[in-house]
Amino acid sequence: MSEPSGEFQLISRLCRGLRNSRRTLLGPGDDCAVLAVGGIKQLITIDSLVEGVHFKLEWFTPEKLGARALAVNLSDIAAMGGEPAACVIDLALRDNLAKRFAERLYVGLKRAARAVKVDIVGGNITSAGQVMITVALLGRARRAILRRDGARGADEIFVTGSLGDAALGWRILDGRLSAPDVARGFLVNRYISPSPRLSAGAALAALTPVPAAIDVSDGLAGDLRHMLRASRVGAEVDARLIPLSPAYRAVAGDDLKLALSGGDDYELLFCMPGRYSERELTRRLGVPVTRIGRIVKPGAGLRIRNLPRPVDLRGLRGWDHLRQSV
Ligand SMILES: [Mg+2]
Structure with missing residues (x-):
């Protein structure tokens, strides 16, 4: 849902x-x-x-x-x-x-x-x-259940794949953005044909301790906030660590607005103690895994550090209002 x-x-x-x-x-x-x-x-x-x-x-x-x-x-x-x-x-x-x-x-x-x-x-x-x-x-x-409310203080925050591609694809289809052919095909396909991370999710459910997880359907910032609210914790994300595809970089450069709030990525966002390296998690999940930040004390909300340029997150899709239209 x-x-x-x-x-x-x-x-x-x-x-x-x-x-x-x-x-x-x-x-x-x-x-x-x-x-x-x-x-x-x-x-x-x-x-x-x-x-x-x-x-x-x-x-x-x-x-x-x-x-x-x-x-x-x-x-x-x-x-x-x-x-x-x-x-x-x-x-x-x-x-x-x-x-x-x-x-x-x-x-x-x-x-x-x-x-x-x-x-x-x-x-x-x-x-x-x-x-x-x-x-x-x-x-x-079949195994443990990955819940949104399981993030704990000092957990690290990870995400699969890359973020913001589908939102760029949407804007290309909508004629609001142009892109070189190679990037265009990749980005549009990420919106049209998302790859749900079923085997990665099953692999996560086999880990100890069991991670907290959510899928990124509404954008990283919005879905991470869902998780923070459910788990009653805060988070710090390092913008420099957010995984971007070469196509995203080719089209959007260092503008992270859509990587943070674009939606339709259908990647997995999960939190667990830093027991496994990115490389080990990538091996176990069978999909690239990137550490993007950490859980902090309750009440801290979501802080995004090191943004290469300011992004106004208020009013963006998945943030704090009903989505009204394409
Ligand atoms: Mg969901």
């Missing part, structure tokens, strides 16, 4: 006073909920892609849109260290779209599901003013 801060606070308000049964091991507030079902820890998450909010139709083939709808949910399972199992799909379609659109979207969904051994077990189709694809995904935790 992914939610910019404003939506996060709204969900918290709506869920106030919930009285769930003991079957619910972990309720609202993390990437997935956790249920005790027949001796296993069942994970459940839901997310939507909404036309005009998360994407424009002309940016995608229907097949790639279908695959992306599953990928954003897979990322939430990865962030819990779990293994995906089955999904149901709700598809809202505009009346003027051909049936062929839905058929091709399902081709992409089925291909993506097969690749990660997820069963598609049902769904619903409705008509609406804009296209919306909602996937509810079930999974299970």
Whole structure:
């Protein structure tokens, strides 16, 4: 489940006073909920892609849109260290779209599901003013569960892959940014076809002590703040350590605004004591891992040191307001 801060606070308000049964091991507030079902820890998450909010139709083939709808949910399972199992799909379609659109979207969904051994077990189709694809995904935790609220004082903060690429890709597609061809292809692909870090999440769940983790769907600053709030700690991030791809550097130079707040990266952000080096974590997770800072005492909030140039984080996506539009 992914939610910019404003939506996060709204969900918290709506869920106030919930009285769930003991079957619910972990309720609202993390990437997935956790249920005790027949001796296993069942994970459940839901997310939507909404036309005009998360994407424009002309940016995608229907097949790639279908695959992306599953990928954003897979990322939430990865962030819990779990293994995906089955999904149901709700598809809202505009009346003027051909049936062929839905058929091709399902081709992409089925291909993506097969690749990660997820069963598609049902769904619903409705008509609406804009296209919306909602996937509810079930999974299970084979090992420990990675939670947002597990960060502790003196933990180090790590992130997989590189940040800000997808946000640049979005702006290139939207015509707000131009880029050399090589960088363009890489950045656009990072937005269109994210790679949920399922095997990295499973490897994290095998570490001792168990890390705290969240997926970076709303931008590093926003998602780290979700984790700090849940764990009741502060953090210091060294901007010089934030992992940037060569394509990001080629297009944005030393402007870290999108690396901090861009969203749609679907990398994993995790906190744990400095027991493992970056190299060892990279080996175990099978994806580049970078240490970007450390957890500090409660009340310190999020401090970002050594920014090469000032970035105004207020009002950015994933920071403190509802996202209104593309
Ligand atoms: Mg998430």
